[in-house]
Amino acid sequence: MVLAILAIIFFQGYWLLKSFSEERQTLNIRSNILFRESIFESQAARFAIDTSGAVNITNRVDAIAPGISQISLGGVSGAAVYAQVGQPFGSFYATDLLTDDQGRVVVDSASGMPQINPELVYKGNYQPKFIASWGTNLRYKGLSFNMLFDTKQGGVFFSRTKDIMDFTGVAKETEQRDETVYPNSVYLSTDGQYIQNETPYDPYLYYTGVIPSGQHIIDASYVKLRELSLTYQLPEKLVTRTFLGSASLGIYGNNLFIWTSKQNMYSDPEMNSGGNTNLQAFDFSSRMSLRNYGIRLAVTF
Numbered sequence: 001m002v003l004a005i006l007a008i009i010f011f012q013g014y015w016l017l018k019s020f021s022e023e024r025q026t027l028n029i030r031s032n033i034l035f036r037e038s039i040f041e042s043q044a045a046r047f048a049i050d051t052s053g054a055v056n057i058t059n060r061v062d063a064i065a066p067g068i069s070q071i072s073l074g075g076v077s078g079a080a081v082y083a084q085v086g087q088p089f090g091s092f093y094a095t096d097l098l099t100d101d102q103g104r105v106v107v108d109s110a111s112g113m114p115q116i117n118p119e120l121v122y123k124g125n126y127q128p129k130f131i132a133s134w135g136t137n138l139r140y141k142g143l144s145f146n147m148l149f150d151t152k153q154g155g156v157f158f159s160r161t162k163d164i165m166d167f168t169g170v171a172k173e174t175e176q177r178d179e180t181v182y183p184n185s186v187y188l189s190t191d192g193q194y195i196q197n198e199t200p201y202d203p204y205l206y207y208t209g210v211i212p213s214g215q216h217i218i219d220a221s222y223v224k225l226r227e228l229s230l231t232y233q234l235p236e237k238l239v240t241r242t243f244l245g246s247a248s249l250g251i252y253g254n255n256l257f258i259w260t261s262k263q264n265m266y267s268d269p270e271m272n273s274g275g276n277t278n279l280q281a282f283d284f285s286s287r288m289s290l291r292n293y294g295i296r297l298a299v300t301f
């Protein structure tokens with residue numbers, strides 16, 4: 001268990017987290033395999049998972065200050081990240097749809113339009129449940145092949161990209177343009193009972209003026225092909241005839257592919273508008289991650 005003191009900017013002063021605990025297990029594996037005299041493979045893997053108990057949290061805010069149980073770390077209209085006592089650091093609270101105790105969306109009985117919960121709703125936190133990576137380096141004579149995958153599973157983030165795509169009607173979930181009944185919805189009758197809803201709503205009005213910020217907080221899980229390279233080391237017998245000590249030529253690529261959850265068709269979860277602050281996991285019109293390629297020539301004298 002690690003106890004830490006974290007400074008959080010709050011207006012023009014500072015609040016200090018009185019205590020903050022974290023438990024995590026990390027497994028590192030490295031293997032070197034000689035298949036034949038000239039074929040060599042080196043593999044490295046890293047796996048980290050939280051061990052914080054049944055609620056599967058990576059860490060927990062134990063105390064802030066006397067009389068203080070929650071501090072906002074910042075956010076956007078309708079969605080913010082908090083340090084909340086008893087919950088993971090970086091908890092999302094947002095305006096969201098009103099639901100009954102069975103998780104069904106409550107709509108207006110006359111218009112069929114989903115209703116907004118008057119209270120902020122907990123939407124998860126930006127801490128991943130686990131992180132892992134796997135890489136390999138294959139060498140055959142003068143050729144070297146490198147590959148690295150990494151992943152983060154769990155956690156959520158706010159996608160402004162999804163927000164804009166919903167508003168402009170280009171997101172996949174806005175394909176239904178005709179009035180229809182909101183899925184799994186009910187309305188509250190005059191006798192206080194929830195009745196299955198059969199009244200269609202207007203999707204245009206919903207996506208342009210009703211949908212709450214909580215609907216744009218989505219799964220941050222991903223798998224990335226982070227690095228890929230192929231390098232050829234020139235034989236010594238060729239290099240010694242020149243003024244060079246050694247020479248190699250290779251091609252490489254970074255951020256080549258990303259696989260995200262079905263819920264996330266919008267953004268790279270690593271995009272973050274908060275910079276190096278406590279406010280993380282906000283894609284708010286940030287520059288997209290770039291796939292890049294190159295040719296590398298390395299020489300020594």
